[in-house]
Amino acid sequence: MDILFASSEAHPLIKTGGLADVAGSLPRAIRNSKQEIRLILPAYPAAIEAAGALKTVATLDLPGASEPVRLLQGRLPHTRVRLYLVDCAQYFNRDGGPYSAPDGSDWPDNADRFALFARAVCAVALDRAGLDWQPQLVHCNDWQTGLVPALLSQETKRPATLFTIHNLAYQGLFDxxxxxxxxxxxxxxxxxxxxxxxxxxxxxxxxxxxDWISTVSPRYAKEIRTPQFGCGLEGLLEHRKAQLSGILNGVDYR
Incomplete structure:
Protein backbone atom coordinates (compact mmCIF):
# COMPACT_ATOMS: atom_id res chain seq x y z
CA MET A 1 0.00 0.00 0.00
CA ASP A 2 1.14 3.56 -0.74
CA ILE A 3 0.53 5.91 2.20
CA LEU A 4 0.94 9.65 2.69
CA PHE A 5 1.38 10.49 6.38
CA ALA A 6 0.51 14.13 7.15
CA SER A 7 1.55 15.72 10.42
CA SER A 8 2.34 19.18 11.78
CA GLU A 9 5.41 17.86 13.61
CA ALA A 10 7.71 14.85 13.63
CA HIS A 11 10.75 13.90 15.69
CA PRO A 12 13.64 14.58 15.16
CA LEU A 13 12.66 17.44 12.84
CA ILE A 14 10.49 19.39 15.26
CA LYS A 15 8.61 18.44 18.42
CA THR A 16 6.17 19.97 20.88
CA GLY A 17 4.51 16.78 22.16
CA GLY A 18 3.68 13.13 21.68
CA LEU A 19 2.39 13.60 18.14
CA ALA A 20 5.97 14.20 17.01
CA ASP A 21 7.09 10.90 18.53
CA VAL A 22 4.38 8.99 16.67
CA ALA A 23 4.98 10.83 13.40
CA GLY A 24 8.70 10.20 13.65
CA SER A 25 8.48 6.50 14.47
CA LEU A 26 5.29 5.04 12.96
CA PRO A 27 6.21 5.83 9.33
CA ARG A 28 9.58 4.17 9.86
CA ALA A 29 7.92 1.04 11.29
CA ILE A 30 5.45 0.94 8.40
CA ARG A 31 8.27 1.43 5.88
CA ASN A 32 10.13 -1.48 7.46
CA SER A 33 7.05 -3.66 6.91
CA LYS A 34 7.51 -3.14 3.14
CA GLN A 35 4.77 -0.54 2.69
CA GLU A 36 5.56 2.63 0.74
CA ILE A 37 4.95 5.54 3.10
CA ARG A 38 5.92 9.17 2.71
CA LEU A 39 5.84 11.85 5.40
CA ILE A 40 4.73 15.44 4.76
CA LEU A 41 4.86 18.39 7.15
CA PRO A 42 5.42 22.16 7.06
CA ALA A 43 8.90 23.46 6.30
CA TYR A 44 9.65 25.18 9.58
CA PRO A 45 13.24 26.51 9.78
CA ALA A 46 14.10 23.90 12.42
CA ALA A 47 12.73 21.11 10.23
CA ILE A 48 14.71 22.29 7.21
CA GLU A 49 17.90 22.42 9.26
CA ALA A 50 17.34 19.00 10.84
CA ALA A 51 16.40 17.33 7.55
CA GLY A 52 19.76 18.01 5.93
CA ALA A 53 19.95 17.50 2.18
CA LEU A 54 16.76 18.68 0.47
CA LYS A 55 15.80 19.41 -3.12
CA THR A 56 12.84 21.18 -4.69
CA VAL A 57 10.66 18.65 -6.51
CA ALA A 58 7.54 20.73 -7.17
CA THR A 59 6.17 24.26 -7.15
CA LEU A 60 2.52 24.68 -6.22
CA ASP A 61 0.11 27.56 -6.75
CA LEU A 62 -2.20 27.35 -3.75
CA PRO A 63 -5.04 29.55 -2.48
CA GLY A 64 -3.89 31.71 0.41
CA ALA A 65 -0.23 31.88 -0.64
CA SER A 66 1.22 35.17 -1.87
CA GLU A 67 3.85 33.32 -3.91
CA PRO A 68 4.39 29.80 -5.30
CA VAL A 69 4.87 27.16 -2.63
CA ARG A 70 7.89 24.89 -2.94
CA LEU A 71 7.73 21.20 -2.11
CA LEU A 72 11.07 20.06 -0.73
CA GLN A 73 12.08 16.39 -0.72
CA GLY A 74 14.52 14.56 1.50
CA ARG A 75 14.57 11.68 3.98
CA LEU A 76 13.41 11.52 7.57
CA PRO A 77 16.78 11.41 9.36
CA HIS A 78 18.15 7.92 10.03
CA THR A 79 15.35 6.24 8.05
CA ARG A 80 14.41 5.29 4.50
CA VAL A 81 11.16 7.27 4.73
CA ARG A 82 10.77 9.86 1.99
CA LEU A 83 10.06 13.31 3.42
CA TYR A 84 8.21 16.25 1.91
CA LEU A 85 8.38 19.72 3.45
CA VAL A 86 5.84 22.35 2.39
CA ASP A 87 7.93 25.49 2.02
CA CYS A 88 5.87 28.67 2.26
CA ALA A 89 7.98 31.39 3.87
CA GLN A 90 4.91 33.56 4.40
CA TYR A 91 3.53 31.08 6.93
CA PHE A 92 6.34 28.86 8.16
CA ASN A 93 9.63 30.78 7.99
CA ARG A 94 9.48 32.51 11.37
CA ASP A 95 10.91 32.31 14.87
CA GLY A 96 8.93 30.55 17.58
CA GLY A 97 7.20 27.19 17.58
CA PRO A 98 4.98 25.41 15.09
CA TYR A 99 1.82 26.89 16.60
CA SER A 100 2.92 29.80 18.77
CA ALA A 101 5.10 32.90 18.77
CA PRO A 102 8.22 33.26 20.95
CA ASP A 103 6.06 34.85 23.67
CA GLY A 104 3.87 31.72 23.80
CA SER A 105 0.78 33.22 22.17
CA ASP A 106 -0.86 31.37 19.29
CA TRP A 107 0.05 32.59 15.84
CA PRO A 108 -2.95 34.72 14.77
CA ASP A 109 -2.86 33.19 11.28
CA ASN A 110 -2.81 29.53 12.35
CA ALA A 111 -5.99 28.85 10.37
CA ASP A 112 -4.43 30.23 7.19
CA ARG A 113 -1.17 28.37 7.83
CA PHE A 114 -2.71 24.95 8.25
CA ALA A 115 -5.35 25.49 5.58
CA LEU A 116 -2.50 26.06 3.15
CA PHE A 117 -0.70 22.99 4.48
CA ALA A 118 -3.88 20.95 3.98
CA ARG A 119 -4.16 22.14 0.38
CA ALA A 120 -0.55 21.14 -0.25
CA VAL A 121 -1.21 17.69 1.23
CA CYS A 122 -4.22 17.34 -1.07
CA ALA A 123 -2.16 18.32 -4.11
CA VAL A 124 0.27 15.49 -3.36
CA ALA A 125 -2.52 13.08 -2.48
CA LEU A 126 -4.28 13.72 -5.79
CA ASP A 127 -1.07 13.49 -7.85
CA ARG A 128 -1.33 17.18 -8.75
CA ALA A 129 2.19 18.06 -7.61
CA GLY A 130 3.98 16.48 -10.56
CA LEU A 131 5.49 13.66 -8.51
CA ASP A 132 3.97 10.84 -10.60
CA TRP A 133 2.83 9.21 -7.36
CA GLN A 134 -0.55 8.92 -5.69
CA PRO A 135 -1.15 7.24 -2.32
CA GLN A 136 -3.99 4.85 -1.67
CA LEU A 137 -4.35 6.21 1.87
CA VAL A 138 -3.77 9.61 3.47
CA HIS A 139 -3.17 9.35 7.23
CA CYS A 140 -3.97 12.67 8.95
CA ASN A 141 -3.16 13.60 12.53
CA ASP A 142 -4.88 16.09 14.85
CA TRP A 143 -6.61 19.37 14.02
CA GLN A 144 -3.78 20.81 11.95
CA THR A 145 -4.59 18.27 9.21
CA GLY A 146 -8.36 18.22 9.76
CA LEU A 147 -9.16 20.03 6.52
CA VAL A 148 -7.45 17.34 4.44
CA PRO A 149 -10.28 14.75 4.63
CA ALA A 150 -12.81 17.54 4.12
CA LEU A 151 -11.12 18.87 0.99
CA LEU A 152 -10.52 15.39 -0.41
CA SER A 153 -14.19 14.52 0.08
CA GLN A 154 -14.98 16.87 -2.80
CA GLU A 155 -13.02 14.73 -5.25
CA THR A 156 -14.57 11.88 -7.23
CA LYS A 157 -11.29 9.94 -7.45
CA ARG A 158 -9.34 10.23 -4.24
CA PRO A 159 -7.35 8.19 -1.74
CA ALA A 160 -9.00 6.80 1.38
CA THR A 161 -8.53 8.93 4.50
CA LEU A 162 -7.68 8.03 8.09
CA PHE A 163 -7.81 10.67 10.82
CA THR A 164 -6.04 10.01 14.12
CA ILE A 165 -7.00 11.87 17.30
CA HIS A 166 -3.99 12.28 19.59
CA ASN A 167 -5.58 14.86 21.90
CA LEU A 168 -9.21 15.84 21.43
CA ALA A 169 -8.81 18.93 23.61
CA TYR A 170 -6.98 20.72 20.80
CA GLN A 171 -9.58 21.37 18.11
CA GLY A 172 -8.40 24.27 15.95
CA LEU A 173 -11.27 26.69 16.57
CA PHE A 174 -11.63 29.93 14.61
CA ASP A 175 -14.31 32.52 13.93
CA ASP A 211 -13.33 7.39 6.01
CA TRP A 212 -11.99 6.04 9.30
CA ILE A 213 -11.03 7.53 12.65
CA SER A 214 -8.47 6.15 15.08
CA THR A 215 -7.12 7.22 18.42
CA VAL A 216 -4.30 6.28 20.74
CA SER A 217 -5.88 3.44 22.72
CA PRO A 218 -9.07 1.36 22.93
CA ARG A 219 -9.85 3.00 26.27
CA TYR A 220 -9.52 6.53 24.89
CA ALA A 221 -11.76 5.58 21.96
CA LYS A 222 -14.49 4.79 24.50
CA GLU A 223 -13.78 7.77 26.77
CA ILE A 224 -14.10 10.39 24.03
CA ARG A 225 -17.65 9.22 23.37
CA THR A 226 -18.67 10.41 26.85
CA PRO A 227 -19.44 13.97 28.06
CA GLN A 228 -16.55 13.79 30.52
CA PHE A 229 -13.88 13.34 27.87
CA GLY A 230 -15.62 14.20 24.60
CA CYS A 231 -14.87 17.95 24.70
CA GLY A 232 -18.31 18.63 23.24
CA LEU A 233 -17.78 16.21 20.34
CA GLU A 234 -19.00 13.06 22.07
CA GLY A 235 -22.24 13.04 20.09
CA LEU A 236 -20.42 13.13 16.76
CA LEU A 237 -17.98 10.45 17.87
CA GLU A 238 -20.83 8.25 19.09
CA HIS A 239 -22.48 8.73 15.70
CA ARG A 240 -19.26 7.57 14.01
CA LYS A 241 -18.39 4.78 16.43
CA ALA A 242 -18.66 2.14 13.68
CA GLN A 243 -15.72 3.89 11.99
CA LEU A 244 -13.75 4.59 15.18
CA SER A 245 -10.89 2.40 16.42
CA GLY A 246 -8.57 2.68 19.38
CA ILE A 247 -5.06 1.38 18.69
CA LEU A 248 -2.56 1.46 21.53
CA ASN A 249 0.59 3.42 20.73
CA GLY A 250 3.56 1.09 20.55
CA VAL A 251 7.01 1.49 22.08
CA ASP A 252 9.90 2.55 19.85
CA TYR A 253 12.85 0.48 21.06
CA ARG A 254 15.31 1.99 18.62
Missing part, protein backbone atom coordinates in the same frame (compact mmCIF):
# COMPACT_ATOMS: atom_id res chain seq x y z
CA UNK A 176 -16.83 32.96 11.12
CA UNK A 177 -14.70 35.59 9.37
CA UNK A 178 -11.85 33.10 9.17
CA UNK A 179 -14.19 30.53 7.64
CA UNK A 180 -15.16 33.07 4.99
CA UNK A 181 -11.57 34.11 4.32
CA UNK A 182 -10.46 30.51 3.73
CA UNK A 183 -12.95 30.15 0.91
CA UNK A 184 -14.45 26.91 2.19
CA UNK A 185 -17.82 25.72 0.82
CA UNK A 186 -20.61 27.74 2.41
CA UNK A 187 -22.62 24.62 3.29
CA UNK A 188 -19.76 23.48 5.53
CA UNK A 189 -20.87 26.13 8.04
CA UNK A 190 -23.35 23.69 9.56
CA UNK A 191 -23.55 21.62 12.73
CA UNK A 192 -23.09 18.38 10.77
CA UNK A 193 -20.02 19.77 8.97
CA UNK A 194 -17.38 22.20 10.32
CA UNK A 195 -19.39 24.57 12.51
CA UNK A 196 -19.03 24.06 16.27
CA UNK A 197 -20.81 26.47 18.64
CA UNK A 198 -20.58 29.31 16.11
CA UNK A 199 -16.93 28.60 15.35
CA UNK A 200 -15.00 26.90 12.58
CA UNK A 201 -13.60 23.59 13.87
CA UNK A 202 -10.66 22.14 11.97
CA UNK A 203 -10.81 18.88 13.89
CA UNK A 204 -14.40 18.33 12.73
CA UNK A 205 -13.06 18.21 9.20
CA UNK A 206 -11.37 14.97 10.13
CA UNK A 207 -14.12 13.62 12.37
CA UNK A 208 -16.92 14.27 9.87
CA UNK A 209 -15.25 13.55 6.54
CA UNK A 210 -12.54 10.92 7.14
Missing amino acids: WHTFQRLGLPSDWWAMDKLEFHDQLSFIKGGLVFA
Whole structure:
Protein backbone atom coordinates (compact mmCIF):
# COMPACT_ATOMS: atom_id res chain seq x y z
CA MET A 1 0.00 0.00 0.00
CA ASP A 2 1.14 3.56 -0.74
CA ILE A 3 0.53 5.91 2.20
CA LEU A 4 0.94 9.65 2.69
CA PHE A 5 1.38 10.49 6.38
CA ALA A 6 0.51 14.13 7.15
CA SER A 7 1.55 15.72 10.42
CA SER A 8 2.34 19.18 11.78
CA GLU A 9 5.41 17.86 13.61
CA ALA A 10 7.71 14.85 13.63
CA HIS A 11 10.75 13.90 15.69
CA PRO A 12 13.64 14.58 15.16
CA LEU A 13 12.66 17.44 12.84
CA ILE A 14 10.49 19.39 15.26
CA LYS A 15 8.61 18.44 18.42
CA THR A 16 6.17 19.97 20.88
CA GLY A 17 4.51 16.78 22.16
CA GLY A 18 3.68 13.13 21.68
CA LEU A 19 2.39 13.60 18.14
CA ALA A 20 5.97 14.20 17.01
CA ASP A 21 7.09 10.90 18.53
CA VAL A 22 4.38 8.99 16.67
CA ALA A 23 4.98 10.83 13.40
CA GLY A 24 8.70 10.20 13.65
CA SER A 25 8.48 6.50 14.47
CA LEU A 26 5.29 5.04 12.96
CA PRO A 27 6.21 5.83 9.33
CA ARG A 28 9.58 4.17 9.86
CA ALA A 29 7.92 1.04 11.29
CA ILE A 30 5.45 0.94 8.40
CA ARG A 31 8.27 1.43 5.88
CA ASN A 32 10.13 -1.48 7.46
CA SER A 33 7.05 -3.66 6.91
CA LYS A 34 7.51 -3.14 3.14
CA GLN A 35 4.77 -0.54 2.69
CA GLU A 36 5.56 2.63 0.74
CA ILE A 37 4.95 5.54 3.10
CA ARG A 38 5.92 9.17 2.71
CA LEU A 39 5.84 11.85 5.40
CA ILE A 40 4.73 15.44 4.76
CA LEU A 41 4.86 18.39 7.15
CA PRO A 42 5.42 22.16 7.06
CA ALA A 43 8.90 23.46 6.30
CA TYR A 44 9.65 25.18 9.58
CA PRO A 45 13.24 26.51 9.78
CA ALA A 46 14.10 23.90 12.42
CA ALA A 47 12.73 21.11 10.23
CA ILE A 48 14.71 22.29 7.21
CA GLU A 49 17.90 22.42 9.26
CA ALA A 50 17.34 19.00 10.84
CA ALA A 51 16.40 17.33 7.55
CA GLY A 52 19.76 18.01 5.93
CA ALA A 53 19.95 17.50 2.18
CA LEU A 54 16.76 18.68 0.47
CA LYS A 55 15.80 19.41 -3.12
CA THR A 56 12.84 21.18 -4.69
CA VAL A 57 10.66 18.65 -6.51
CA ALA A 58 7.54 20.73 -7.17
CA THR A 59 6.17 24.26 -7.15
CA LEU A 60 2.52 24.68 -6.22
CA ASP A 61 0.11 27.56 -6.75
CA LEU A 62 -2.20 27.35 -3.75
CA PRO A 63 -5.04 29.55 -2.48
CA GLY A 64 -3.89 31.71 0.41
CA ALA A 65 -0.23 31.88 -0.64
CA SER A 66 1.22 35.17 -1.87
CA GLU A 67 3.85 33.32 -3.91
CA PRO A 68 4.39 29.80 -5.30
CA VAL A 69 4.87 27.16 -2.63
CA ARG A 70 7.89 24.89 -2.94
CA LEU A 71 7.73 21.20 -2.11
CA LEU A 72 11.07 20.06 -0.73
CA GLN A 73 12.08 16.39 -0.72
CA GLY A 74 14.52 14.56 1.50
CA ARG A 75 14.57 11.68 3.98
CA LEU A 76 13.41 11.52 7.57
CA PRO A 77 16.78 11.41 9.36
CA HIS A 78 18.15 7.92 10.03
CA THR A 79 15.35 6.24 8.05
CA ARG A 80 14.41 5.29 4.50
CA VAL A 81 11.16 7.27 4.73
CA ARG A 82 10.77 9.86 1.99
CA LEU A 83 10.06 13.31 3.42
CA TYR A 84 8.21 16.25 1.91
CA LEU A 85 8.38 19.72 3.45
CA VAL A 86 5.84 22.35 2.39
CA ASP A 87 7.93 25.49 2.02
CA CYS A 88 5.87 28.67 2.26
CA ALA A 89 7.98 31.39 3.87
CA GLN A 90 4.91 33.56 4.40
CA TYR A 91 3.53 31.08 6.93
CA PHE A 92 6.34 28.86 8.16
CA ASN A 93 9.63 30.78 7.99
CA ARG A 94 9.48 32.51 11.37
CA ASP A 95 10.91 32.31 14.87
CA GLY A 96 8.93 30.55 17.58
CA GLY A 97 7.20 27.19 17.58
CA PRO A 98 4.98 25.41 15.09
CA TYR A 99 1.82 26.89 16.60
CA SER A 100 2.92 29.80 18.77
CA ALA A 101 5.10 32.90 18.77
CA PRO A 102 8.22 33.26 20.95
CA ASP A 103 6.06 34.85 23.67
CA GLY A 104 3.87 31.72 23.80
CA SER A 105 0.78 33.22 22.17
CA ASP A 106 -0.86 31.37 19.29
CA TRP A 107 0.05 32.59 15.84
CA PRO A 108 -2.95 34.72 14.77
CA ASP A 109 -2.86 33.19 11.28
CA ASN A 110 -2.81 29.53 12.35
CA ALA A 111 -5.99 28.85 10.37
CA ASP A 112 -4.43 30.23 7.19
CA ARG A 113 -1.17 28.37 7.83
CA PHE A 114 -2.71 24.95 8.25
CA ALA A 115 -5.35 25.49 5.58
CA LEU A 116 -2.50 26.06 3.15
CA PHE A 117 -0.70 22.99 4.48
CA ALA A 118 -3.88 20.95 3.98
CA ARG A 119 -4.16 22.14 0.38
CA ALA A 120 -0.55 21.14 -0.25
CA VAL A 121 -1.21 17.69 1.23
CA CYS A 122 -4.22 17.34 -1.07
CA ALA A 123 -2.16 18.32 -4.11
CA VAL A 124 0.27 15.49 -3.36
CA ALA A 125 -2.52 13.08 -2.48
CA LEU A 126 -4.28 13.72 -5.79
CA ASP A 127 -1.07 13.49 -7.85
CA ARG A 128 -1.33 17.18 -8.75
CA ALA A 129 2.19 18.06 -7.61
CA GLY A 130 3.98 16.48 -10.56
CA LEU A 131 5.49 13.66 -8.51
CA ASP A 132 3.97 10.84 -10.60
CA TRP A 133 2.83 9.21 -7.36
CA GLN A 134 -0.55 8.92 -5.69
CA PRO A 135 -1.15 7.24 -2.32
CA GLN A 136 -3.99 4.85 -1.67
CA LEU A 137 -4.35 6.21 1.87
CA VAL A 138 -3.77 9.61 3.47
CA HIS A 139 -3.17 9.35 7.23
CA CYS A 140 -3.97 12.67 8.95
CA ASN A 141 -3.16 13.60 12.53
CA ASP A 142 -4.88 16.09 14.85
CA TRP A 143 -6.61 19.37 14.02
CA GLN A 144 -3.78 20.81 11.95
CA THR A 145 -4.59 18.27 9.21
CA GLY A 146 -8.36 18.22 9.76
CA LEU A 147 -9.16 20.03 6.52
CA VAL A 148 -7.45 17.34 4.44
CA PRO A 149 -10.28 14.75 4.63
CA ALA A 150 -12.81 17.54 4.12
CA LEU A 151 -11.12 18.87 0.99
CA LEU A 152 -10.52 15.39 -0.41
CA SER A 153 -14.19 14.52 0.08
CA GLN A 154 -14.98 16.87 -2.80
CA GLU A 155 -13.02 14.73 -5.25
CA THR A 156 -14.57 11.88 -7.23
CA LYS A 157 -11.29 9.94 -7.45
CA ARG A 158 -9.34 10.23 -4.24
CA PRO A 159 -7.35 8.19 -1.74
CA ALA A 160 -9.00 6.80 1.38
CA THR A 161 -8.53 8.93 4.50
CA LEU A 162 -7.68 8.03 8.09
CA PHE A 163 -7.81 10.67 10.82
CA THR A 164 -6.04 10.01 14.12
CA ILE A 165 -7.00 11.87 17.30
CA HIS A 166 -3.99 12.28 19.59
CA ASN A 167 -5.58 14.86 21.90
CA LEU A 168 -9.21 15.84 21.43
CA ALA A 169 -8.81 18.93 23.61
CA TYR A 170 -6.98 20.72 20.80
CA GLN A 171 -9.58 21.37 18.11
CA GLY A 172 -8.40 24.27 15.95
CA LEU A 173 -11.27 26.69 16.57
CA PHE A 174 -11.63 29.93 14.61
CA ASP A 175 -14.31 32.52 13.93
CA TRP A 176 -16.83 32.96 11.12
CA HIS A 177 -14.70 35.59 9.37
CA THR A 178 -11.85 33.10 9.17
CA PHE A 179 -14.19 30.53 7.64
CA GLN A 180 -15.16 33.07 4.99
CA ARG A 181 -11.57 34.11 4.32
CA LEU A 182 -10.46 30.51 3.73
CA GLY A 183 -12.95 30.15 0.91
CA LEU A 184 -14.45 26.91 2.19
CA PRO A 185 -17.82 25.72 0.82
CA SER A 186 -20.61 27.74 2.41
CA ASP A 187 -22.62 24.62 3.29
CA TRP A 188 -19.76 23.48 5.53
CA TRP A 189 -20.87 26.13 8.04
CA ALA A 190 -23.35 23.69 9.56
CA MET A 191 -23.55 21.62 12.73
CA ASP A 192 -23.09 18.38 10.77
CA LYS A 193 -20.02 19.77 8.97
CA LEU A 194 -17.38 22.20 10.32
CA GLU A 195 -19.39 24.57 12.51
CA PHE A 196 -19.03 24.06 16.27
CA HIS A 197 -20.81 26.47 18.64
CA ASP A 198 -20.58 29.31 16.11
CA GLN A 199 -16.93 28.60 15.35
CA LEU A 200 -15.00 26.90 12.58
CA SER A 201 -13.60 23.59 13.87
CA PHE A 202 -10.66 22.14 11.97
CA ILE A 203 -10.81 18.88 13.89
CA LYS A 204 -14.40 18.33 12.73
CA GLY A 205 -13.06 18.21 9.20
CA GLY A 206 -11.37 14.97 10.13
CA LEU A 207 -14.12 13.62 12.37
CA VAL A 208 -16.92 14.27 9.87
CA PHE A 209 -15.25 13.55 6.54
CA ALA A 210 -12.54 10.92 7.14
CA ASP A 211 -13.33 7.39 6.01
CA TRP A 212 -11.99 6.04 9.30
CA ILE A 213 -11.03 7.53 12.65
CA SER A 214 -8.47 6.15 15.08
CA THR A 215 -7.12 7.22 18.42
CA VAL A 216 -4.30 6.28 20.74
CA SER A 217 -5.88 3.44 22.72
CA PRO A 218 -9.07 1.36 22.93
CA ARG A 219 -9.85 3.00 26.27
CA TYR A 220 -9.52 6.53 24.89
CA ALA A 221 -11.76 5.58 21.96
CA LYS A 222 -14.49 4.79 24.50
CA GLU A 223 -13.78 7.77 26.77
CA ILE A 224 -14.10 10.39 24.03
CA ARG A 225 -17.65 9.22 23.37
CA THR A 226 -18.67 10.41 26.85
CA PRO A 227 -19.44 13.97 28.06
CA GLN A 228 -16.55 13.79 30.52
CA PHE A 229 -13.88 13.34 27.87
CA GLY A 230 -15.62 14.20 24.60
CA CYS A 231 -14.87 17.95 24.70
CA GLY A 232 -18.31 18.63 23.24
CA LEU A 233 -17.78 16.21 20.34
CA GLU A 234 -19.00 13.06 22.07
CA GLY A 235 -22.24 13.04 20.09
CA LEU A 236 -20.42 13.13 16.76
CA LEU A 237 -17.98 10.45 17.87
CA GLU A 238 -20.83 8.25 19.09
CA HIS A 239 -22.48 8.73 15.70
CA ARG A 240 -19.26 7.57 14.01
CA LYS A 241 -18.39 4.78 16.43
CA ALA A 242 -18.66 2.14 13.68
CA GLN A 243 -15.72 3.89 11.99
CA LEU A 244 -13.75 4.59 15.18
CA SER A 245 -10.89 2.40 16.42
CA GLY A 246 -8.57 2.68 19.38
CA ILE A 247 -5.06 1.38 18.69
CA LEU A 248 -2.56 1.46 21.53
CA ASN A 249 0.59 3.42 20.73
CA GLY A 250 3.56 1.09 20.55
CA VAL A 251 7.01 1.49 22.08
CA ASP A 252 9.90 2.55 19.85
CA TYR A 253 12.85 0.48 21.06
CA ARG A 254 15.31 1.99 18.62
